[in-house]
Amino acid sequence: MTSIDVSLGEVALALVLVALAAGVSLWRRADLERDLGLAVLRSFLQLTAVGYVIQAVFESDSLWVVVGLLSAMVALGTFTARGRARAVPGALPALGLALGAAAAVTLGLVLALGVFEPEPRYLVPVGGMVIGNAMTAAAVALNRLADEMSSRARQIEATLALGATSRQATAGLVTRSLRSAMIPLVDQTKTTGLITFPGIMVGMLLAGAEPIDAVRLQLVILWILLGAVALASLIATSLGLRGFFTAAHQLREPPNP
Amino acid sequence: MTVLLGASGSGKSSLLRLLCRLADPDEGVVRFRGTDVRELDPLELRRRACLVPQLPAPIEGTVAENVAYGPGLVGRTVDTAAFLELAGLNGSFGDRRPERLSVGEQQRVMLARALALEPETLLLDEPTAALDESSRGGVERTLAQLAGEGRASMLLVTHERAQADRLADRVITLADGRISG
Numbered sequence: 001m002t003s004i005d006v007s008l009g010e011v012a013l014a015l016v017l018v019a020l021a022a023g024v025s026l027w028r029r030a031d032l033e034r035d036l037g038l039a040v041l042r043s044f045l046q047l048t049a050v051g052y053v054i055q056a057v058f059e060s061d062s063l064w065v066v067v068g069l070l071s072a073m074v075a076l077g078t079f080t081a082r083g084r085a086r087a088v089p090g091a092l093p094a095l096g097l098a099l100g101a102a103a104a105v106t107l108g109l110v111l112a113l114g115v116f117e118p119e120p121r122y123l124v125p126v127g128g129m130v131i132g133n134a135m136t137a138a139a140v141a142l143n144r145l146a147d148e149m150s151s152r153a154r155q156i157e158a159t160l161a162l163g164a165t166s167r168q169a170t171a172g173l174v175t176r177s178l179r180s181a182m183i184p185l186v187d188q189t190k191t192t193g194l195i196t197f198p199g200i201m202v203g204m205l206l207a208g209a210e211p212i213d214a215v216r217l218q219l220v221i222l223w224i225l226l227g228a229v230a231l232a233s234l235i236a237t238s239l240g241l242r243g244f245f246t247a248a249h250q251l252r253e254p255p256n257p
Numbered sequence: 258m259t260v261l262l263g264a265s266g267s268g269k270s271s272l273l274r275l276l277c278r279l280a281d282p283d284e285g286v287v288r289f290r291g292t293d294v295r296e297l298d299p300l301e302l303r304r305r306a307c308l309v310p311q312l313p314a315p316i317e318g319t320v321a322e323n324v325a326y327g328p329g330l331v332g333r334t335v336d337t338a339a340f341l342e343l344a345g346l347n348g349s350f351g352d353r354r355p356e357r358l359s360v361g362e363q364q365r366v367m368l369a370r371a372l373a374l375e376p377e378t379l380l381l382d383e384p385t386a387a388l389d390e391s392s393r394g395g396v397e398r399t400l401a402q403l404a405g406e407g408r409a410s411m412l413l414v415t416h417e418r419a420q421a422d423r424l425a426d427r428v429i430t431l432a433d434g435r436i437s438g
Contacts, residue, residue, distance in 0.1 A: 154310065157310070160303065163307075163331070164326075164327075246281075
């Protein structure tokens with residue numbers, strides 16, 4: 001595989017397009033110029049810093065360093081997702097477990113099946129994508145769960161009053177939360193190559209890989225992500241649901257009369 | 258039939274929720290037939306002392322599925338038409354969707370699905386509060402008839418003195434969470 005060199009000067013040239021975006025914002029008074037500036041600065045600093053971190057991890061060639069890095073990503077992802085799931089009592093441990101399990105199980109499985117070699121240059125980028133997608137899915141799932149719990153509190157309590165367990169009284173709503181978390185990636189996977197070119201494939205093509213190799217790797221990644229997203233949503237909703245109920249199958253927050 | 262009478266906010270509905278353990282008291286003990294409710298299985302208790310909520314809150318599905326839901330949780334199948342008729346609805350309502358019915362009819366579905374559990378006690382939380390005058394009279398007659406047949410002991414909550422007088426064998430008046438008469 002040939003590698004691709006991009007000089008800092010060439011990176012700077014791409015700012016012309018940012019200037020275009022700023023121009024649009026000014027012209028249509030979208031008031032986004034400051035945000036654009038901040039976005040450019042943050043993306044530059046964050047990605048550069050991550051670049052050096054990843055380089056150091058690759059050079060260390062130690063799986064323990066990889067595990068440490070992925071754990072840090074899980075922690076960061078957990079706190080980020082919690083921001084979207086504040087209405088769920090006990091969301092933090094539920095999300096931590098959802099993201100951690102999604103990362104551990106999917107990466108463990110692809111390693112066990114021999115899809116990837118246990119090397120930092122596979123585990124770090126794939127792990128990052130798994131955790132990122134699991135984070136988004138778990139956040140969407142819990143956000144939807146909280147909305148459904150609050151809009152259907154009366155119906156749930158009326159169902160509990162018939163002797164249903166908290167799980168029975170919320171079966172439909174957990175399913176809906178799970179679906180809303182999984183549908184975006186399922187749809188994205190269906191239309192991949194038709195509407196969007198996924199990032200890994202683009203990156204490999206730019207870096208000079210054979211198209212068929214790029215496609216195969218992309219397929220592996222997409223399919224791994226489907227598993228990770230399903231697992232993260234399932235764990236997040238199952239554990240998240242518990243926070244709304246007591247052990248005696250009572251709603252912690254009684255419905256408004 | 259025992260009627261709990263009190264203004265809104267006097268603690269009537271809370272008392273019903275405590276009785277079937279949809280909530281627990283901050284202090285004190287709630288007993289059902291002499292047993293501390295915390296010593297009973299809450300799901301079993303809710304089948305024995307079944308709450309009919311103030312506003313209809315059917316599950317998704319048909320009227321018959323609503324009536325069959327509670328017994329189905331413990332593996333029992335029931336004659337849904339019979340329980341609909343007890344609640345004053347024709348058996349032909351079974352195939353309809355509760356959300357398409359009038360509030361009065363929906364409230365009867367709620368009553369039928371509680372009756373289908375064959376509870377010892379029915380806890381009725383302002384069962385006619387959301388109804389207009391004509392359907393209120395109908396639901397009251399149904400309740401009086403069920404009480405007369407001795408199907409279940411009934412504890413009904415209302416803020417209406419006249420309703421208490423029409424239905425009650427015994428009236429308990431609540432004010433600020435305390436029995437005042």
